[in-house]
Amino acid sequence: MKNASEITSKLSxxxxxxxxQRIAVLEAVMELNNHPTAEKVIDFIKANHPNIATGTVYKTLETFVEKGLIKKVKTDxxxxRYDAMTVPHHHLYSSSTDRIEDFIDPELQKMIEKYFNAHKIPNFKIEDIKLQVIGEFLTEKKKVTNKNQQHERKKY
Amino acid sequence: MKNASEITSKLSxxxxxxxxQRIAVLEAVMELNNHPTAEKVIDFIKANHPNIATGTVYKTLETFVEKGLIKKVKTDxxxxRYDAMTVPHHHLYSSSTDRIEDFIDPELQKMIEKYFNAHKIPNFKIEDIKLQVIGEFLTEKKKVTNKNQQHERKKY
DNA sequence: ATATTAAATAAGAATAAATCCTAATTAAGA
DNA sequence: TCTTAATTAGGATTTATTCTTATTTAATAT
Structure with missing residues (x-):
């Protein structure tokens, strides 16, 4: 449990x-880094803390979302599903499986922000913009390592 | 039922x-144009067709999504929820209510397409891109009529 | 260290959305 | 009209999530 202090400091x-319970849930979401469902979190926790209640995990996840510690990820x-990453990023969705990967692209981010600064939406205050890129992964689940490529993806 | 032929031609x-049953479901999703839930569709249909089964509506909606007649809209x-609009568009989400509105912006669309043509994502074939703009609506539910504005929104 | 108290949790019942099942019905083509 | 594969009704079932209440606990003040 190397990042115990990181977790407790986030909580405080x-x-x-x-x-x-909160330590266990936050640790689980951070460890299960590919957008786990509540169920995956529960399973992960059960191994070390067999008597944390299901409802507690759901409630705790919801609390964390409210506080901005984690984010909800919508799927079709x-x-x-939940996401412990706090830097702004988007998601790649498989159209045929339930795979989701992070898609970090500061240039794209900047472009979109710039666009919306120049083109305000009338009567709407933007708080967040999420891009869902839907399609097919052409490789098996492994890390993309080419350093020259524009886009990073976290390993599955 | 003015657009009956439109509906049957879409089906065929x-x-x-x-x-x-299929006519009723497609008509309902088109009529209830602000991203109805399955339940809203069911209620709408029940008025005229009291004995269409709930399960049939779910199954029919799923069939339409598979065939691309309608789209799924996932919320946090x-x-x-479901969407009968077939032209490419994005969505505005209220962060405090369950309001969702269409956000049509051909310029933005073009910009994003251009960006991804120039910046391919390695090992990923893009099929669709959805932008979720989350924030707060500053007006009550009424149509934005200013013709000079860049962005259109369908009425709620 | 201990007491206080508001907050958090366990346990499982309850809810709600969506799916599944099977017999009966029906649309479309031969 | 007949045939047949596709579709539907009706309801049971599943599954994710929320709710409820008594009990426990973490943080603060004493």
Whole structure:
């Protein structure tokens, strides 16, 4: 549990009481870094903390979303997923499987921000912009390592 | 039922058998034009066709999505919504209510397409790009009529 | 260290959306 | 009209999530 202090500091920054349950949930979402479902988080936690209640995990995840510690990831399927990454980023979605990967592209980010600064939407205050790029992954689940490429993807 | 022929032609173009149930569902999604939930569709249909089964509506919606007649709209909440619009467009989401509006912006669309043509994502074939603009609506639910504005929004 | 108290949790019941199942029905082509 | 594969009704079932309440606990003040 190397990043224990990182976790507790995140919790206290968010003005949340530091409880074993919250530590376990935040650790799980950070460890399961590819957008786990609530169920995956629950399974992960059960291994070390067999008696943390299901409802507690759901409630804790919701609390973290409210406090901005994690984000919800929408899919076209019916299960909610969660994301511990806090830097602005988008997502690649497989149209045939449930694979989701992060898509970090500062240049794109900048372009979109610039566009919306120049083209305000009438009567709408933008808080966040998420790009869902839907398509097909052409490789198996492995890290893209080519350093010359424009876009990074986190390993699955 | 003025657009009856439009509906039947859409169905036959999609190589689907033309049934009263399918006509009713497609009509409902087109009529309820602000991204109805399955439940809203069911309620709408029940008025004229009291004995179309719930499961049929779900199945029919799913069939239409597969055939590309309608699209799924996923929200941060847990309910699936549907969209009959077939031209490429994005969505504005209220961060505090469940309001969703269409956001049509051909210039933005063109810019994004151009960007991804110039910056291919390695090992990924793009099929669709959806922009989720999350924020707050500053007006009540009414149509934006200013013709000079860049962005159109369908009325709620 | 201890007491206080508001916040958090366990446990499982309850809810709600969506799916599944099977027999009966129906649309479209022969 | 007949045939047949596709579709539907009806309802049970599943699954994700929320809710409820008594109990426990973390943080603060004493």
């Amino acid at each position: 920054c968010a003005r949340l009481k530091i409880t074993p 399927r019916d299960i909610m | 173009c999609a190589r689907l058998k033309i049934t009263p 909440r847990d309910i699936m």
